[in-house]
Amino acid sequence: MSGDVILDIRDLKVSFTARRAGRKRRVQAVDGVSLSLAEGEVLGIVGESGCGKTTVGRSIVGLARPDSGSVAFRGAEMIGAARSSLREMRLNVRMVFQDPYASLNPRRTIGDAVAEAGDINGFFKSRAERSAAIAATLTAVGLDPSFAARFPYELSGGQRQRVGIARAILPTPSIVIADEPVSALDVSVQAQVLNLMMDLREELRLSMLFISHDLAVIGQISSRVAVMYMGRIMEQAPTRTILDHPLHPYTISLMAAVPKPDPSKRILGAIETGEPPSQFNRPAGCVFAPRCPLASNRCRGDVPELRPVGDGRVVACHNI
Amino acid sequence: MLSVRDLTVSLGPERAPVDIVAGVSFGLARGEILGLVGESGCGKSMTSLAVMGLLPQPGPRVRAGQVLLDGSDVTQLQPWQRVEAGHGRMAMIFQEPMTSLNPVRRIGDQITEAVQVHERLAGAAALARARELLELVRMPDPGMQLSAYPHQLSGGQRQRVMIAIALACRPQVLIADEPTTALDVTIQVQILGLLRELCNRLDMAILFITHDMGVIAQLADRVAVMYAGRIVETAPVGALFEAPRHPYTSGLMDCMPSRNSGARRLPTIAGQPPKPSRVAAGCVFAPRCASVREACRLATPPRAEVAQGHEVLCAFPLNGGGLP
Numbered sequence: 001m002s003g004d005v006i007l008d009i010r011d012l013k014v015s016f017t018a019r020r021a022g023r024k025r026r027v028q029a030v031d032g033v034s035l036s037l038a039e040g041e042v043l044g045i046v047g048e049s050g051c052g053k054t055t056v057g058r059s060i061v062g063l064a065r066p067d068s069g070s071v072a073f074r075g076a077e078m079i080g081a082a083r084s085s086l087r088e089m090r091l092n093v094r095m096v097f098q099d100p101y102a103s104l105n106p107r108r109t110i111g112d113a114v115a116e117a118g119d120i121n122g123f124f125k126s127r128a129e130r131s132a133a134i135a136a137t138l139t140a141v142g143l144d145p146s147f148a149a150r151f152p153y154e155l156s157g158g159q160r161q162r163v164g165i166a167r168a169i170l171p172t173p174s175i176v177i178a179d180e181p182v183s184a185l186d187v188s189v190q191a192q193v194l195n196l197m198m199d200l201r202e203e204l205r206l207s208m209l210f211i212s213h214d215l216a217v218i219g220q221i222s223s224r225v226a227v228m229y230m231g232r233i234m235e236q237a238p239t240r241t242i243l244d245h246p247l248h249p250y251t252i253s254l255m256a257a258v259p260k261p262d263p264s265k266r267i268l269g270a271i272e273t274g275e276p277p278s279q280f281n282r283p284a285g286c287v288f289a290p291r292c293p294l295a296s297n298r299c300r301g302d303v304p305e306l307r308p309v310g311d312g313r314v315v316a317c318h319n320i
Numbered sequence: 321m322l323s324v325r326d327l328t329v330s331l332g333p334e335r336a337p338v339d340i341v342a343g344v345s346f347g348l349a350r351g352e353i354l355g356l357v358g359e360s361g362c363g364k365s366m367t368s369l370a371v372m373g374l375l376p377q378p379g380p381r382v383r384a385g386q387v388l389l390d391g392s393d394v395t396q397l398q399p400w401q402r403v404e405a406g407h408g409r410m411a412m413i414f415q416e417p418m419t420s421l422n423p424v425r426r427i428g429d430q431i432t433e434a435v436q437v438h439e440r441l442a443g444a445a446a447l448a449r450a451r452e453l454l455e456l457v458r459m460p461d462p463g464m465q466l467s468a469y470p471h472q473l474s475g476g477q478r479q480r481v482m483i484a485i486a487l488a489c490r491p492q493v494l495i496a497d498e499p500t501t502a503l504d505v506t507i508q509v510q511i512l513g514l515l516r517e518l519c520n521r522l523d524m525a526i527l528f529i530t531h532d533m534g535v536i537a538q539l540a541d542r543v544a545v546m547y548a549g550r551i552v553e554t555a556p557v558g559a560l561f562e563a564p565r566h567p568y569t570s571g572l573m574d575c576m577p578s579r580n581s582g583a584r585r586l587p588t589i590a591g592q593p594p595k596p597s598r599v600a601a602g603c604v605f606a607p608r609c610a611s612v613r614e615a616c617r618l619a620t621p622p623r624a625e626v627a628q629g630h631e632v633l634c635a636f637p638l639n640g641g642g643l644p
Contacts, residue, residue, distance in 0.1 A: 187576055188575050190575070190577075194577070195585050216576070216577040257509040267538045268516060271509055271512075
């Protein structure tokens with residue numbers, strides 16, 4: 001796990017323009033995120049909707065345009081790099097999307113979808129080689145090679161997500177960015193797909209950035225977790241450290257809210273813990289201060305920096 | 321109070337109906353939350369729509385069975401007939417509140433509309449009742465929100481508005497179909513807490529439909545597990561989580577990541593649910609069951625009561641393990 005850094009993200013900032021009441025407003029989706037992914041590691045990003053976790057993933061593969069910051073793959077900067085040098089990097093950094101229904105073209109066969117990245121980059125020398133590669137990749141994700149001739153509508157949700165994974169591993173990349181890959185699936189299918197991703201990671205020696213809102217899923221697959229809230233990282237630590245002993249007040253409230261399959265921890269009455277503030281009206285200090293039980297005047301004024309607190313953990317909180 | 325008996329919902333022609341809900345029975349008592357849990361396509365939503373009389377037309381129809389509300393069968397009545405007959409005291413909330421709310425009308429107007437229908441109040445009295453309902457669902461700043469439009473509210477607040485509208489008819493039974501699935505967990509827990517509070521305060525029964533075993537464990541008093549259009553296990557929530565007796569329930573719990581922290585691989589259930597049109601003879605779960613026997617493939621399993629209030633649709637229920 002303590003391998004070389006394969007992907008290094010420094011102070012990434014991404015904003016979007018939104019129109020509200022006829023006026024253009026900037027929404028700061030990602031506000032200074034730094035992460036590094038080691039060779040062979042699975043790093044989880046967990047957070048609720050609108051926290052910027054997906055935008056971080058999309059910025060890495062070039063689907064979102066950062067305002068500032070750096071994304072380096074094996075030391076080579078990807079943001080603003082020339083198209084020719086990006087080509088190789090993009091084959092090495094691939095993405096699996098959440099919705100297997102929306103991410104496949106309904107009019108193209110599964111085989112064409114799986115081979116697309118290879119086709120674009122002239123990866124296959126002959127038709128025979130291409131079909132062999134498609135068959136091998138489909139087998140690797142647990143599908144029969146005959147699926148190559150089928151269309152997306154013929155497949156179940158779990159099978160489509162296997163195709164989504166197959167598209168991301170032909171040709172074999174170094175890094176897979178998985179954005180909520182199992183969120184749309186039923187729990188029994190979810191377990192199958194998670195097992196597959198863990199197997200592939202081992203076989204193909206992939207490094208992985210696993211983005212999810214589900215702490216249980218993140219806990220299952222990743223060795224390290226970054227917790228995001230309103231565009232910033234609140235806490236980052238080895239997975240077991242966070243799950244056994246969360247420190248940041250947001251991590252604590254997130255973990256307390258996850259429904260546990262344990263009837264002894266029942267909800268007995270009303271709970272009022274507030275909602276995140278509007279993206280158009282970001283708090284001046286710590287973004288979690290308005291909902292935080294520990295918030296002081298300092299929290300409302302100063303943005304807390306991420307700082308190490310031992311056992312491989314960093315926390316952005318004034319009160320720790 | 322609410323009793324559903326042998327409810328069968330079918331699609332297709334009279335001669336060759338395809339049962340998407342096949343003989344579902346359950347009861348619901350005052351002040352109780354019954355969790356109906358199952359995976360996509362198991363028929364849980366169709367069951368709730370049939371109970372509510374809201375099956376899409378044309379389309380699936382109730383082919384057999386009864387839905388008894390306070391002793392009278394409501395399956396053959398249209399929703400407006402139910403209101404007129406005084407059986408209107410059932411309400412429903414859905415997964416995505418934005419599709420149920422009118423985007424161009426103010427929240428206050430949408431709640432007073434329901435108040436006018438059910439309580440024959442108008443003008444200021446209706447508005448006062450709308451405000452009271454918003455207070456009941458713990459909407460922050462209810463006076464202000466009456467004049468807000470749906471897009472100005474967050475997802476959690478919209479769901480509170482939906483609950484307020486549902487409460488306008490002073491329901492005895494509230495059917496909640498995946499009401500928190502689209503919400504973040506920190507918002508979800510607040511809506512679940514609200515439903516529990518309302519259930520206690522108003523002495524209302526809730527039929528809570530979800531795919532999430534975690535939500536079931538924390539909210540439901542009793543649980544009905546559905547698979548391929550049938551209820552395969554019914555039990556008090558404590559008994560179910562302590563020792564599930566149906567192999568499907570057991571498999572479903574085993575593959576949850578939160579019950580496997582640290583395990584290298586997650587247990588899975590092999591295969592996929594059957595299509596409603598291709599249900600084989602014998603037990604519907606037999607093709608995927610880990611402890612299947614020859615007899616399971618031949619005969620429909622009996623519904624067995626393995627303990628007080630704990631029923632299983634299985635010829636060979638799992639051992640309860642340890643305690644009797």
